[in-house]
Amino acid sequence: MQGFRHTKYIFITGGVISSLGKGIAASSIGALMESRGLRISLLKMDPYINVDPGTMSPFQHGEVFVTDDGAETDLDLGHYERFTTVSMGRHNNFTTGQVYDRVITKERAGEYLGRTVQVIPHVTDEIKRMIRRVGEEEGGAVDLVIVEVGGTVGDIESLPFLEAIRQLRLELGHQNSLSIHVTLVPYMRAADELKTKPTQHSVQKLREIGIQPEVILCRTDRPLPQSLKDKICLFCNVEPGAVIEMRDVESTIYEVPLALQRERLDDLIAHRLNIWSRSAELRDWQRIVELGRHPAGEVEVAIVGKYVDLKESYKSLNEALVHGGFANEVRVNLTFVDSATLESSACCAPLAQVDAILVPGGFGERGVEGKIQAIRFAREQAIPFFGICLGMQLLVIEHARHLLGLEGANSSEFDPHTPHPVVDLLPEQRAVTAKGATMRRGAYPCRLLPGSQAARLYGQEEIAERHRHRFEVNPEYVDQLEASGLVLSGRSPDGRLVELVERPDHPWFLGCQFHPEFKSRPTRPHPLFTGFIGAAARRRQGRSC
Numbered sequence: 346m347q348g349f350r351h352t353k354y355i356f357i358t359g360g361v362i363s364s365l366g367k368g369i370a371a372s373s374i375g376a377l378m379e380s381r382g383l384r385i386s387l388l389k390m391d392p393y394i395n396v397d398p399g400t401m402s403p404f405q406h407g408e409v410f411v412t413d414d415g416a417e418t419d420l421d422l423g424h425y426e427r428f429t430t431v432s433m434g435r436h437n438n439f440t441t442g443q444v445y446d447r448v449i450t451k452e453r454a455g456e457y458l459g460r461t462v463q464v465i466p467h468v469t470d471e472i473k474r475m476i477r478r479v480g481e482e483e484g485g486a487v488d489l490v491i492v493e494v495g496g497t498v499g500d501i502e503s504l505p506f507l508e509a510i511r512q513l514r515l516e517l518g519h520q521n522s523l524s525i526h527v528t529l530v531p532y533m534r535a536a537d538e539l540k541t542k543p544t545q546h547s548v549q550k551l552r553e554i555g556i557q558p559e560v561i562l563c564r565t566d567r568p569l570p571q572s573l574k575d576k577i578c579l580f581c582n583v584e585p586g587a588v589i590e591m592r593d594v595e596s597t598i599y600e601v602p603l604a605l606q607r608e609r610l611d612d613l614i615a616h617r618l619n620i621w622s623r624s625a626e627l628r629d630w631q632r633i634v635e636l637g638r639h640p641a642g643e644v645e646v647a648i649v650g651k652y653v654d655l656k657e658s659y660k661s662l663n664e665a666l667v668h669g670g671f672a673n674e675v676r677v678n679l680t681f682v683d684s685a686t687l688e689s690s691a692c693c694a695p696l697a698q699v700d701a702i703l704v705p706g707g708f709g710e711r712g713v714e715g716k717i718q719a720i721r722f723a724r725e726q727a728i729p730f731f732g733i734c735l736g737m738q739l740l741v742i743e744h745a746r747h748l749l750g751l752e753g754a755n756s757s758e759f760d761p762h763t764p765h766p767v768v769d770l771l772p773e774q775r776a777v778t779a780k781g782a783t784m785r786r787g788a789y790p791c792r793l794l795p796g797s798q799a800a801r802l803y804g805q806e807e808i809a810e811r812h813r814h815r816f817e818v819n820p821e822y823v824d825q826l827e828a829s830g831l832v833l834s835g836r837s838p839d840g841r842l843v844e845l846v847e848r849p850d851h852p853w854f855l856g857c858q859f860h861p862e863f864k865s866r867p868t869r870p871h872p873l874f875t876g877f878i879g880a881a882a883r884r885r886q887g888r889s890c
């Protein structure tokens with residue numbers, strides 16, 4: 346029962362071009378409204394037909410963000426979590442594929458018996474249900490749901506989402522829903538002018554479908570003069586004060602909430618939705634932005650990976666490293682190294698210049714040997730090293746080959762006939778043939794070894810971290826690994842699975858089977874990233890004196 350309270354909804358659409366930063370806008374609005382004391386949630390609707398992004402290449406889609414409940418979701422959910430205190434789950438992201446899957450399953454079960462199943466109303470009804478589901482979570486205690494519509498207005502694909510929003514806005518009532526359109530206001534050098542026409546056209550497109558946006562967020566690389574804002578108001582039929590500048594930020598994306606607050610966007614939203622709340626409290630954000638702008642030092646971290654061409658494929662990782670920098674008051678500069686270029690140990694020499702090396706998660710054989718070379722180099726040269734998921738598996742392989750003398754040791758993912766499958770599928774994964782949503786995913790508990798570096802960093806011995814992988818350290822090799830100096834500092838509570846390994850004979854050398862980057866927030870940097878960047882800063886300092 347909601348009593349007199351209503352969950353309110355903000356719908357965020359994008360116009361003109363993609364990559365406008367709608368996800369950052371939605372997250373920043375979340376941060377602002379949360380800081381005014383509201384309970385918020387967020388939702389991303391994606392217009393593609395894949396049921397989830399889990400089966401797409403990171404080149405196509407960027408990172409797959411994993412939630413506690415094991416959903417494989419759009420990377421915008423990572424922004425949602427980093428900018429707010431909320432925890433996302435499987436209901437906070439859905440795709441056209443999921444909508445149709447539900448509609449077709451119902452049709453086969455005879456739920457629409459006798460009727461023709463159509464986009465309107467059956468598909469749009471399903472979309473509306475999936476939107477409202479988010480507001481009904483937590484016993485209906487959510488005050489505000491921020492809904493981001495993927496794609497660009499004008500695309501065929503997002504039409505059913507927009508139609509569902511049009512209907513839902515009428516059902517919710519004027520004071521319970523708000524439409525915000527994010528557009529581009531480009532600068533034309535030849536004319537020395539900012540141009541409003543693309544915004545006008547994109548708003549026209551939205552109005553054709555029956556949605557009049559009430560707020561227009563303008564992406565721009567320079568300040569918008571008042572006269573230009575007035576012009577957009579006039580041509581796009583929005584109230585004075587409802588054209589908001591969202592200018593490119595200088596140092597960190599965490600400036601955006603502050604920038605939008607300066608434009609009084611949160612007041613506007615509260616006023617328009619008739620929300621009584623305190624004013625925004627943004628001290629934490631100010632502190633972070635200050636740290637980002639004026640770091641006390643800097644460190645250089647090499648990320649040795651396969652998807653080095655696309656920054657988006659390691660989004661959460663990049664952010665978690667930045668957060669580790671905040672914790673140590675240093676700027677973290679990242680160098681992406683394509684592991685395919687490191688096939689011999691001589692090729693690793695340039696890595697001696699960096700302050701720390703990280704091998705992230707990944708799939709498939711390409712570039713694996715280069716990553717193993719980089720790990721060996723980090724171990725032998727005492728360079729701080731962090732291996733995440735695949736990175737930890739390769740750390741174990743490197744140890745088995747070079748310190749245990751197990752020649753040809755490998756993961757059965759890369760060499761099914763290896764004489765020493767130190768990383769292997771467990772029996773429960775062997776039976777799985779389907780590709781979608783079949784890995785070990787989501788939060789699992791882990792017990793840390795008392796006195797280990799991991800336990801010291803976490804400050805506790807029971808943790809839960811998010812996973813996304815099929816292969817595991819082979820339990821049959823665990824005794825040998827331990828006997829040869831690798832400390833297995835984290836295990837599943839039943840002791841069967843290795844979750845964390847470290848070397849006590851090295852300044853900082855740690856691998857984890859889970860993905861700690863998914864749980865790092867700028868205001869609460871993850872302890873492993875805090876420790877890793879701290880070690881990088883110490884190496885930097887040690888080298889400069």
Ligand code: GLN
Nearest residue numbers: 706707734735814815816
């Ligand atoms: N390919 C490895 C596995 O499936 C590692 C996956 C990862 O790094 N996310 O176990």
